[in-house]
Amino acid sequence: MGIVSVPVIAGLGTAQPPSASQDELWEGFFAKHFSGSTRALAERIFTNSGVTRRQAAVNPLLEDVSDWPTERRMRRYQVEALPLGKEAVGRALTAAGLDASDIGMFIVCSCTGYATPGLDILLARDLGMAADTQRMFVGHMGCYAALPGLGAASDFVTARGRPALLLCAELTSLHIQPSTARVDTQQIISHALFSDAAVAAVVVPGGRGYALREVASVTDTSTADHMTWDVTDAGFRMGLSSKVPQVLSRHVRGLVDDLLARYGGTSSDVDGWAVHPGGPRILNVVERELALPPQALAASRATLDEHGNCSSPTVLLILDRLSRSTPPPRRVVMLAFGPGLTLYAVLLDRQE
Numbered sequence: 001m002g003i004v005s006v007p008v009i010a011g012l013g014t015a016q017p018p019s020a021s022q023d024e025l026w027e028g029f030f031a032k033h034f035s036g037s038t039r040a041l042a043e044r045i046f047t048n049s050g051v052t053r054r055q056a057a058v059n060p061l062l063e064d065v066s067d068w069p070t071e072r073r074m075r076r077y078q079v080e081a082l083p084l085g086k087e088a089v090g091r092a093l094t095a096a097g098l099d100a101s102d103i104g105m106f107i108v109c110s111c112t113g114y115a116t117p118g119l120d121i122l123l124a125r126d127l128g129m130a131a132d133t134q135r136m137f138v139g140h141m142g143c144y145a146a147l148p149g150l151g152a153a154s155d156f157v158t159a160r161g162r163p164a165l166l167l168c169a170e171l172t173s174l175h176i177q178p179s180t181a182r183v184d185t186q187q188i189i190s191h192a193l194f195s196d197a198a199v200a201a202v203v204v205p206g207g208r209g210y211a212l213r214e215v216a217s218v219t220d221t222s223t224a225d226h227m228t229w230d231v232t233d234a235g236f237r238m239g240l241s242s243k244v245p246q247v248l249s250r251h252v253r254g255l256v257d258d259l260l261a262r263y264g265g266t267s268s269d270v271d272g273w274a275v276h277p278g279g280p281r282i283l284n285v286v287e288r289e290l291a292l293p294p295q296a297l298a299a300s301r302a303t304l305d306e307h308g309n310c311s312s313p314t315v316l317l318i319l320d321r322l323s324r325s326t327p328p329p330r331r332v333v334m335l336a337f338g339p340g341l342t343l344y345a346v347l348l349d350r351q352e
Contacts, residue, residue, distance in 0.1 A: 005206030013091025077113025104162030151215035195308030272329025
């Protein structure tokens with residue numbers, strides 16, 4: 001039996017559509033989209049969102065999709081997501097020093113659009129992946145999908161000794177709800193936070209980069225109604241309970257402590273934290289429960305500020321930011337949360 005190489009993230013690639021400031025989005029669109037007494041509440045939520053700029057493949061300042069039927073939104077998803085995904089994948093492959101034909105498994109995560117043939121097939125064709133490249137599409141996991149996606153890529157690399165490629169691509173801008181729809185605080189929060197992006201990660205057997213030590217998760221199914229993503233006739237509608245931070249506070253410390261303990265470590269050994277910024281309250285809860293120093297979540301807060309909540313690509317955007325810092329962190333914990341209510345964690349160690 002040969003020595004099994006540890007799977008390593010050898011390259012990351014990011015792609016974002018054009019951005020607009022939060023103030024521009026409020027003044028130019030959402031201030032008119034919300035009416036009556038709701039407008040004052042919405043303005044407070046937008047102001048306190050922790051977001052300064054966001055990206056949109058379909059910018060509401062230029063094109064209002066809020067009255068589009070779901071079918072039209074899905075057709076537009078394919079048009080916009082394909083070039084964005086191609087850009088992210090191309091950059092990740094270049095960073096890893098690989099060609100598309102080297103990839104043995106291609107995993108795509110997205111919960112904001114569906115079509116068949118999907119991004120996995122069309123990108124494999126356009127980028128020149130081999131005919132025997134295996135593919136997996138992960139849908140409707142939401143904001144935490146990147147981490148089980150990394151887990152699947154890691155398992156493939158370990159089992160087959162071949163590179164795997166993960167792409168997370170989300171176009172939340174396609175799901176602005178009609179002005180006539182029922183408006184509640186949950187809906188306003190989602191319109192104030194969400195953004196578009198694509199991030200790709202190449203995982204290879206051994207070498208330089210971030211070694212994937214383990215992927216761990218916990219799901220509290222008693223709170224399954226706290227976070228929902230419903231397909232409606234007018235796009236996908238977000239449901240987001242104000243109780244989500246309370247659920248995270250019950251589970252996040254145990255998840256992280258148990259993961260680190262299996263490798264003889266504690267949170268004090270971690271010098272890089274990539275925590276999905278579901279919103280400012282989420283980051284505050286994680287910081288408090290893990291007793292983190294003030295600067296520990298700086299990269300997560302900066303990503304929220306500059307990019308908003310991009311759903312599944314966001315935690316990879318934070319990892320990319322951390323990896324480009326000087327010096328890059330040696331040990332990283334990635335955390336992301338989503339429907340279930342589910343918490344995922346990944347432990348990474350840097351290899352030179």
